[in-house]
Amino acid sequence: MSEHQKVKIEKMKTDVIDLSNVIIEIGDIEKEWDEKVGPHPKPSMSTLREWDFKLLSRHKPLYTPVCDECCMCAFGKCDLTQDRKGACGIDLTTQQARQVAMYAAIGTACHAAHARHMLHHQIELCGRDYPIDLGDNVEVEAPIMRTVVGSKPETLGDMEKALDYAEEEITKVLASIHTGQEGNHLEYESKALHVGMIDNLVKEIGDIAQVVGYGMPKGVPDAPLAELGFGSLDRSKPLILLIGHNVAGGASMVDYLKKHNLEDKVELAGICCTSHDLTRIYDRGKIMGPLSRTMKFLQAGIADVIVVDEQCIRTDVREWAEKTGAPLIASSEHNVQGLRDRTEDDPGEVIADLVEGRETGAFILDSDKVAEVAVQTAMAVKPRREKLRFLPTPKEAQKLAKRCTTCEACHRVCPVDIHISEGMDAAKEGDLSVLAGYRELCVGCTRCEEACGREIPIIKMIETAARDEIIKDNYRIRVGRGPIQDVEIRKVGSPIVFGEIPGIVVFAGCSNYPNSTVEMAEMAEEFLKRNFIVVVSGCAAMEIARHKDEDGKTLYEKYPGDFDAGGLVNLGSCLSNAHVLGAAIKVANIFAKRDLRGNFEEIADYIYNRVGAVAVVWGTYSQKALAIGTGVNRWGIPVILGPQGTQYRRQFIGRKDKPETWAGFNARNGEAMNLEPVPEHLVYTPETKEEAMVWIVKLCLRNNDTPKGRMYKLEHYIDIHQKYMGTFPDDIDKYIRNKADIPLTKKDQIMKILEEKGWQPREVPDPTIVERLTRKPKAKEAGK
Amino acid sequence: MNRVRPWVPTAITGRLQGMTVGPAAIARTIKEADNPILIVGAGIMEELEGRLADYAVRMARARDMPVAATAHTISVLHDRGIQVQAMGLSDVIARLQDPEWQGLNGRPHDVAVAVGIRPRFLNNMFNSLKNFSDVRTVSIGKHNLPNASLSLANLTDDIWEENLVEICEYLER
Numbered sequence: 001m002s003e004h005q006k007v008k009i010e011k012m013k014t015d016v017i018d019l020s021n022v023i024i025e026i027g028d029i030e031k032e033w034d035e036k037v038g039p040h041p042k043p044s045m046s047t048l049r050e051w052d053f054k055l056l057s058r059h060k061p062l063y064t065p066v067c068d069e070c071c072m073c074a075f076g077k078c079d080l081t082q083d084r085k086g087a088c089g090i091d092l093t094t095q096q097a098r099q100v101a102m103y104a105a106i107g108t109a110c111h112a113a114h115a116r117h118m119l120h121h122q123i124e125l126c127g128r129d130y131p132i133d134l135g136d137n138v139e140v141e142a143p144i145m146r147t148v149v150g151s152k153p154e155t156l157g158d159m160e161k162a163l164d165y166a167e168e169e170i171t172k173v174l175a176s177i178h179t180g181q182e183g184n185h186l187e188y189e190s191k192a193l194h195v196g197m198i199d200n201l202v203k204e205i206g207d208i209a210q211v212v213g214y215g216m217p218k219g220v221p222d223a224p225l226a227e228l229g230f231g232s233l234d235r236s237k238p239l240i241l242l243i244g245h246n247v248a249g250g251a252s253m254v255d256y257l258k259k260h261n262l263e264d265k266v267e268l269a270g271i272c273c274t275s276h277d278l279t280r281i282y283d284r285g286k287i288m289g290p291l292s293r294t295m296k297f298l299q300a301g302i303a304d305v306i307v308v309d310e311q312c313i314r315t316d317v318r319e320w321a322e323k324t325g326a327p328l329i330a331s332s333e334h335n336v337q338g339l340r341d342r343t344e345d346d347p348g349e350v351i352a353d354l355v356e357g358r359e360t361g362a363f364i365l366d367s368d369k370v371a372e373v374a375v376q377t378a379m380a381v382k383p384r385r386e387k388l389r390f391l392p393t394p395k396e397a398q399k400l401a402k403r404c405t406t407c408e409a410c411h412r413v414c415p416v417d418i419h420i421s422e423g424m425d426a427a428k429e430g431d432l433s434v435l436a437g438y439r440e441l442c443v444g445c446t447r448c449e450e451a452c453g454r455e456i457p458i459i460k461m462i463e464t465a466a467r468d469e470i471i472k473d474n475y476r477i478r479v480g481r482g483p484i485q486d487v488e489i490r491k492v493g494s495p496i497v498f499g500e501i502p503g504i505v506v507f508a509g510c511s512n513y514p515n516s517t518v519e520m521a522e523m524a525e526e527f528l529k530r531n532f533i534v535v536v537s538g539c540a541a542m543e544i545a546r547h548k549d550e551d552g553k554t555l556y557e558k559y560p561g562d563f564d565a566g567g568l569v570n571l572g573s574c575l576s577n578a579h580v581l582g583a584a585i586k587v588a589n590i591f592a593k594r595d596l597r598g599n600f601e602e603i604a605d606y607i608y609n610r611v612g613a614v615a616v617v618w619g620t621y622s623q624k625a626l627a628i629g630t631g632v633n634r635w636g637i638p639v640i641l642g643p644q645g646t647q648y649r650r651q652f653i654g655r656k657d658k659p660e661t662w663a664g665f666n667a668r669n670g671e672a673m674n675l676e677p678v679p680e681h682l683v684y685t686p687e688t689k690e691e692a693m694v695w696i697v698k699l700c701l702r703n704n705d706t707p708k709g710r711m712y713k714l715e716h717y718i719d720i721h722q723k724y725m726g727t728f729p730d731d732i733d734k735y736i737r738n739k740a741d742i743p744l745t746k747k748d749q750i751m752k753i754l755e756e757k758g759w760q761p762r763e764v765p766d767p768t769i770v771e772r773l774t775r776k777p778k779a780k781e782a783g784k
Numbered sequence: 785m786n787r788v789r790p791w792v793p794t795a796i797t798g799r800l801q802g803m804t805v806g807p808a809a810i811a812r813t814i815k816e817a818d819n820p821i822l823i824v825g826a827g828i829m830e831e832l833e834g835r836l837a838d839y840a841v842r843m844a845r846a847r848d849m850p851v852a853a854t855a856h857t858i859s860v861l862h863d864r865g866i867q868v869q870a871m872g873l874s875d876v877i878a879r880l881q882d883p884e885w886q887g888l889n890g891r892p893h894d895v896a897v898a899v900g901i902r903p904r905f906l907n908n909m910f911n912s913l914k915n916f917s918d919v920r921t922v923s924i925g926k927h928n929l930p931n932a933s934l935s936l937a938n939l940t941d942d943i944w945e946e947n948l949v950e951i952c953e954y955l956e957r
Contacts (some may be wrong), residue, residue: 062874063912063915065798065915068800068911069798079799081798081914092916136795202849329924412792417902514902643904644904646908648907653875681874685874686855687825687872687905688855688856691854725858725859726859
């Protein structure tokens with residue numbers, strides 16, 4: 001939307017001026033955009049706090065401190081237990097909010113740095129003027145950027161200013177966390193929401209840059225299927241394992257393999273989001289699995305070369321690379337791993353050092369050199385690595401199990417409560433089946449091994465026990481499609497807003513699951529069958545692919561990739577999940593004709609009251625996942641966290657039993673009124689998958705649902721409640737505004753409940769929580 | 785009463801930790817409470833081969849305690865013939881921190897007793913009550929929780945069951 005201009009005047013003479021060799025440089029020129037600027041372009045840290053406070057008055061923070069102290073300054077530790085204050089005056093409530101803001105800022109900074117690197121890289125490859133072309137069906141190319149920044153990017157270079165803005169806001173939020181500032185927890189919550197919104201923005205910029213620059217799928221619903229899992233590998237070929245999130249190095253490897261006709265000779269596979277992005281640019285790229293699989297692959301020593309970039313990588317990757325003799329290449333400044341900088345060295349020398357074992361790894365910042373070194377090294381070390389074996393044999397596993405004293409130290413530290421000693425007891429007798437069963441429960445954190453006083457290699461033993469299953473691990477996943485098309489929004493906008501598509505359920509985040517990994521797939525299929533739109537990204541998208549039905553098909557093979565009822569939409573990596581928020585914004589813009597430009601509050605109010613979307617982060621782990629969730633919260637989208645999510649320290653809990661906390665307005669006439677208690681919570685951690693299912697459908701209720709839409713949603717709510725809770729919901733009266741909302745198949749039962757509860761019909765307003773967005777009658781305004 | 789290492793070694797969140805006690809102290813606390821609430825989690829369906837649900841019901845009946853059925857436990861408790869309120873654990877904890885909340889039976893609760901909830905999850909939730917409310921918390925799970933005002937030690941299933949029987953019998957007196 002803005003551009004630099006340089007004009008050189010060699011000679012100009014008029015009546016009043018005489019110039020020669022003058023250079024005039026103009027910083028930015030705003031390009032024409034016929035949408036009026038809204039009230040909040042480039043909102044600063046405190047610009048939208050009134051909006052935040054509206055949300056926070058409805059959904060109050062519930063804090064679950066993981067630490068009752070503060071150790072952030074040199075006075076510390078300060079005991080903040082109960083109502084004690086620290087040396088700086090901070091109390092425990094404010095400290096919790098401060099920590100949430102800090103973690104959200106860390107997560108956002110990660111995405112921002114990733115986006116900045118990707119944008120620089122693409123500008124280097126393609127040029128600043130390279131057009132942002134997301135295909136014929138995407139005209140609203142950057143809905144988050146349009147709304148938050150108030151600019152409409154046409155070229156890669158146009159996105160630089162938006163990133164400048166984002167980085168400034170992240171710095172402000174980080175600065176506010178310094179000792180001796182905010183004394184009010186709500187102020188820090190507002191800052192967390194602000195930096196979360198910035199997270200949404202930078203992810204959108206990063207993904208658009210890579211989609212455009214690398215030619216990734218541009219919102220294609222029928223993107224191809226990629227292979228996932230250990231069983232998809234051709235083990236006769238050298239394997240380069242990419243771990244992390246930034247695919248720049250992987251992309252250069254793809255170019256190198258193609259240029260040297262080595263595509264048939266080398267396997268290129270990844271763990272975590274970099275593998276999603278690899279499959280978006282390379283049809284032979286493989287996905288090994290989500291973050292939770294990292295240690296299992298590292299310990300098994302399957303990689304001939306390991307290339308790490310940034311974010312969500314095991315910090316002991318070098319140790320395991322060395323233990324398994326796999327050369328390690330660090331390709332990002334964020335994660336150098338103590339390796340020598342070989343960026344300026346001749347690739348041949350680096351390859352020789354790695355192949356001949358003079359060095360165990362190299363730090364290389366040039367992605368083309370990374371590619372050459374990785375490919376040539378993998379090919380050279382493969383023959384000698386073929387003979388190596390790192391997993392114990394079943395007999396050896398039995399012997400190792402005999403070391404176990406059943407002290408339960410492993411059980412006590414296991415985040416998913418696996419009773420490991422039971423598996424060890426069975427293994428002592430030669431029965432490895434119990435250990436094998438742990439494979440789908442284990443999230444690969446290795447805390448059990450750290451706790452074990454007998455140095456039992458528990459993860460390796462589980463892998464050995466499950467070896468027959470691992471070899472069969474071969475699944476199909478739809479390649480990340482990136483943005484949602486405008487034409488799709490035109491089709492689903494009305495049914496979403498009026499409630500006839502009962503909801504959009506987003507499964508995102510990491511893989512720190514509370515129970516079996518199969519739960520994600522079970523939840524996704526439940527809602528696919530019910531014609532919700534199911535959107536996935538990141539590790540969650542991979543985990544959902546790791547389960548097949550009795551016909552051997554994954555959900556991606558059973559359900560279409562359209563953004564439509566019953567569609568399973570894989571957006572791609574963490575960066576790509578910005579597009580689901582983009583879709584909600586596009587509903588407001590394309591379907592409801594709301595202006596986006598610098599108009600955050602109106603768009604968020606629209607989404608909060610009209611777009612029945614809910615995000616599920618069942619395997620909560622990283623600060624990035626917290627930033628992602630907090631970001632969508634600011635737009636009014638609720639987030640369900642797995643039970644481990646209480647470790648994030650804060651939920652946003654509404655009170656349906658307190659009608660006065662749901663104050664809002666009827667936009668038709670400006671009348672102040674209590675709206676319905678929907679969505680009830682903005683962040684909620686259920687205890688079990690079954691409870692989560694009920695909350696998913698319930699958090700899709702919106703004030704604006706039409707009678708038909710509300711009827712559909714309640715039908716699902718009642719049905720899911722009966723299926724998973726075994727009972728009829730006891731709060732149905734709160735969501736029935738008039739008799740037209742009552743599901744026909746349950747009418748008699750509901751009418752009886754309504755009579756017992758003394759229910760009265762209620763007006764269905766045109767809901768808003770922002771008074772300035774109401775259309776007050778002229779007479780009323782004149783009287784003021 | 786003695787200090788016991790918590791089941792989850794990193795579960796200690798600060799200076800203030802609850803007490804590890806035996807079944808008699810727990811039973812007495814519940815009995816002498818003004819208006820206790822029993823919070824029952826998903827573990828009741830699996831622990832002690834389902835008998836944990838029976839003990840929970842027995843305690844609720846003996847003390848006439850209103851029951852918050854968290855997760856998806858409501859039908860299991862209904863099947864055992866008691867009326868309960870389905871309510872997520874976060875909802876219960878949020879309400880217990882609200883001095884205006886009139887409880888499940890029209891009066892504020894002074895003691896929250898929990899069973900069948902995973903130790904990490906419950907320890908975090910109880911820390912919320914420890915720091916932001918006057919409600920005393922009691923865990924009758926088999927794992928020691930430092931953030932409960934009162935908690936049993938780390939117990940084997942056999943001893944845990946003996947403790948549960950003792951608590952039930954005391955409340956039934």
